[in-house]
Amino acid sequence: MGFFDKLKSAFTKTATSLAHEIQRIVTRSPKLTAQSVEELEAALLAADLGLPMTQQILAAVRKAFETQGKSGLDFVDIAIAEVERSLGGMNPDLTARPDGVTVVSMVGVNGTGKTTTCAKLAKRMAERGEPALLAACDTFRAAAIEQLQLWGSRLEIPVIAGAYQADPAAVAHDAVVAAQARNARWLFIDTAGRLHTKHNLMQELQKVHRVVDRKLPGAPHEVLLVLDGSTGMNAMVQAREFHKAVKLTGLVITKLDGTSKGGAVVAIQRELGIPVKFIGVGEQADDLQAFNARAFAEELFTAKDCTRIPDGCMTPDARFMGQALGLARRAYGRTSPNPMVGAVLVREGQVIGRGWHHRAGLPHAEVEALADAARRGHPVAGATIYVTLEPCCTQGRTPPCTEALIRAGVSRVVVAAVDPNPRHAGHGLELLRRAGMTVESGVLEAESLRLNEAFNHWIVHRTPWVTAKSAMTLDGKIATASGESKWITGPESRAQAHRLRLGADAVLVGVETVLADDPGLTVRSQPGFRAPARLPLKRRIILDTRARTPLGCRLVCDEARASTMVVVGASADPERVAALRERVTVVQAPERDHRIDLNWLLPELGRLGVVSLLVEGGGTVLAALFEAGWVHRTAFFYAPRILGGDASRRAVAGQGFRSLAEAPTLSEVESRRFGDDLFITARVVVPPRP
Numbered sequence: 001m002g003f004f005d006k007l008k009s010a011f012t013k014t015a016t017s018l019a020h021e022i023q024r025i026v027t028r029s030p031k032l033t034a035q036s037v038e039e040l041e042a043a044l045l046a047a048d049l050g051l052p053m054t055q056q057i058l059a060a061v062r063k064a065f066e067t068q069g070k071s072g073l074d075f076v077d078i079a080i081a082e083v084e085r086s087l088g089g090m091n092p093d094l095t096a097r098p099d100g101v102t103v104v105s106m107v108g109v110n111g112t113g114k115t116t117t118c119a120k121l122a123k124r125m126a127e128r129g130e131p132a133l134l135a136a137c138d139t140f141r142a143a144a145i146e147q148l149q150l151w152g153s154r155l156e157i158p159v160i161a162g163a164y165q166a167d168p169a170a171v172a173h174d175a176v177v178a179a180q181a182r183n184a185r186w187l188f189i190d191t192a193g194r195l196h197t198k199h200n201l202m203q204e205l206q207k208v209h210r211v212v213d214r215k216l217p218g219a220p221h222e223v224l225l226v227l228d229g230s231t232g233m234n235a236m237v238q239a240r241e242f243h244k245a246v247k248l249t250g251l252v253i254t255k256l257d258g259t260s261k262g263g264a265v266v267a268i269q270r271e272l273g274i275p276v277k278f279i280g281v282g283e284q285a286d287d288l289q290a291f292n293a294r295a296f297a298e299e300l301f302t303a304k305d306c307t308r309i310p311d312g313c314m315t316p317d318a319r320f321m322g323q324a325l326g327l328a329r330r331a332y333g334r335t336s337p338n339p340m341v342g343a344v345l346v347r348e349g350q351v352i353g354r355g356w357h358h359r360a361g362l363p364h365a366e367v368e369a370l371a372d373a374a375r376r377g378h379p380v381a382g383a384t385i386y387v388t389l390e391p392c393c394t395q396g397r398t399p400p401c402t403e404a405l406i407r408a409g410v411s412r413v414v415v416a417a418v419d420p421n422p423r424h425a426g427h428g429l430e431l432l433r434r435a436g437m438t439v440e441s442g443v444l445e446a447e448s449l450r451l452n453e454a455f456n457h458w459i460v461h462r463t464p465w466v467t468a469k470s471a472m473t474l475d476g477k478i479a480t481a482s483g484e485s486k487w488i489t490g491p492e493s494r495a496q497a498h499r500l501r502l503g504a505d506a507v508l509v510g511v512e513t514v515l516a517d518d519p520g521l522t523v524r525s526q527p528g529f530r531a532p533a534r535l536p537l538k539r540r541i542i543l544d545t546r547a548r549t550p551l552g553c554r555l556v557c558d559e560a561r562a563s564t565m566v567v568v569g570a571s572a573d574p575e576r577v578a579a580l581r582e583r584v585t586v587v588q589a590p591e592r593d594h595r596i597d598l599n600w601l602l603p604e605l606g607r608l609g610v611v612s613l614l615v616e617g618g619g620t621v622l623a624a625l626f627e628a629g630w631v632h633r634t635a636f637f638y639a640p641r642i643l644g645g646d647a648s649r650r651a652v653a654g655q656g657f658r659s660l661a662e663a664p665t666l667s668e669v670e671s672r673r674f675g676d677d678l679f680i681t682a683r684v685v686v687p688p689r690p
């Protein structure tokens with residue numbers, strides 16, 4: 001699909017309703033009446049064109065009626081001319097400074113496609129022969145750094161990245177230095193989209209800009225706000241806020257899909273006078289295009305055939321990728337240390353094969369889908385395959401999938417995310433391209449990255465992705481002063497807790513929880529959750545510096561005891577250690593402040609193949625992990641109860657953080673109800689150490 005076709009598709013919904021509505025009004029009443037003007041005004045406002053633009057169009061229409069005798073059927077032409085006039089006449093592209101580096105700061109809230117846009121613009125410049133560099137300054141989200149690094153390796157654009165939680169301004173400073181040293185012509189800075197408060201975000205952006213300006217006077221030369229085109233008037237609110245704090249020089253509108261409210265683009269430009277420079281109409285690197293006011297205005301007002309986008313709002317690629325993601329999820333909890341992957345084979349719009357990776361050692365999703373198509377008697381030559389992860393190109397436990405796809409004659413490969421392993425990223429796609437296939441990536445990328453967040457982390461850092469789970473009262477208590485904790489939350493929450501265990505490679509608790517609750521920590525069927533029959537080994541880990549774990553407790557005596565690992569300190573009583581060792585695995589760890597040294601343990605667990613670790617408490621252990629910065633995700637259940645009391649146990653105990661600035665915050669917060677309980681899961685953002 002060419003750019004203009006994509007633009008047409010993008011506008012289908014808005015344009016269809018706006019154009020049809022206009023047509024309905026003007027054919028019924030070709031002469032302009034008070035009622036038809038009112039109706040036209042309502043239609044334009046409903047398409048998010050904003051009051052000033054709406055009034056401008058209506059004034060022009062009235063004038064044309066009165067002075068040139070135009071009829072209602074000319075309304076669309078007049079409206080297009082007015083919108084073009086309002087949007088046009090500005091330099092749509094970026095212009096490099098005559099010499100040296102041109103610094104472009106990309107700002108916007110999370111989820112607008114800012115990181116992806118940075119990479120696409122860098123690619124655009126590199127293709128023009130103007131070397132570009134990327135700076136990963138959204139250091140508040142590990143995922144943003146990883147995503148930019150993936151794009152960088154895929155597009156062969158160098159990325160300057162600081163550590164997760166590093167000072168964004170320092171990373172920007174280093175990036176300017178690197179860009180100058182490497183004679184780059186462009187530097188695109190990806191900035192944070194959300195901090196603890198909006199005020200913080202704006203201050204942080206201003207600081208980044210100040211530091212960059214100090215290093216290279218006049219920089220950043222462009223400040224582009226990335227807006228999600230499907231959010232309508234929300235985009236306007238964001239544009240106002242950002243423009244107030246950091247002077248914007250241009251807009252990039254992304255996600256112009258079937259649900260687009262393209263009118264808002266016009267309203268923003270009209271109110272703030274900021275030119276729209278680029279427009280993203282798809283997931284591919286080439287889908288970011290310089291803005292064309294005439295084409296945009298025409299598409300906004302011209303009626304389309306709605307049937308081209310199935311489901312009204314999803315492109316066919318996204319729809320089939322959605323199915324592939326659903327297949328991938330079927331193996332939840334079974335694929336480690338491999339990721340969950342799904343694949344759908346499509347020929348002439350029909351699904352001819354489905355597959356997913358069942359578990360490590362078994363065939364990959366692509367091979368399963370090919371086998372499924374063969375079983376059902378469908379020829380595969382010329383088909384498109386939708387895979388949630390880049391096909392592997394190296395011999396592992398199974399042969400490379402790229403070979404299987406080439407051999408089968410698949411002609412197009414669409415992937416959601418590239419292989420997160422930096423050593424492989426993009427190589428599989430390159431091989432397929434070289435074999436003559438059409439290859440596209442980035443379709444439902446965010447969903448794929450979320451699905452395999454644990455694997456994506458482990459494959460890069462080799463330490464487990466840690467989820468802190470706790471079940472508490474609304475006032476944050478996990479047990480009474482006497483240690484009673486069964487059951488604070490309801491059965492629906494407990495079913496979800498078992499689902500979380502299923503998704504983890506290991507569950508960890510502190511020895512006090514073992515002493516108080518004698519937990520089993522296995523994945524068991526509950527009302528509302530059926531545990532799968534055969535599961536790979538899930539480790540059960542106890543932090544127990546002094547080897548106090550009772551020899552008669554369930555974790556040491558039950559049928560699953562082969563999966564129990566007691567981590568004792570170097571100073572633990574040798575006799576107690578020996579007694580435990582007769583029954584379960586015992587690991588002797590270095591101590592730090594008379595407790596297990598977590599900075600030793602976490603990398604060790606990663607080395608043992610623990611990709612995802614669920615920490616189930618109690619409060620002392622959770623506090624230690626939070627304080628050491630090892631927690632990546634929270635999974636907190638809140639029951640509608642109040643326990644109160646200084647002596648009752650807290651969900652996160654320990655010393656606590658001394659100031660708000662040092663305390664971790666949460667991003668990408670998602671909440672759900674389980675029965676009467678509230679479940680909140682989010683990514684943990686640890687502030688940089690001073």
Ligand SMILES: NC(=O)c1ccc[n+]([C@@H]2O[C@H](COP(=O)([O-])OP(=O)(O)OC[C@H]3O[C@@H](n4cnc5c(N)ncnc54)[C@H](OP(=O)(O)O)[C@@H]3O)[C@@H](O)[C@H]2O)c1
Nearest residue numbers: 471478483510511512513545595596617618619620621624
């Ligand atoms: N509602 C819930 O979700 C939930 C979940 C779990 C527990 N609970 C309740 O919580 C209570 C237990 O919590 P708790 O806070 O007292 O204890 P805990 O967190 O279960 O265990 C803490 C103990 O772990 C050991 N440990 C070893 N290395 C450690 C390290 N690096 N950092 C921290 N601890 C380390 C320490 O004992 P050593 O020094 O002897 O090694 C420490 O005292 C129980 O009443 C239980 O019922 C409730």
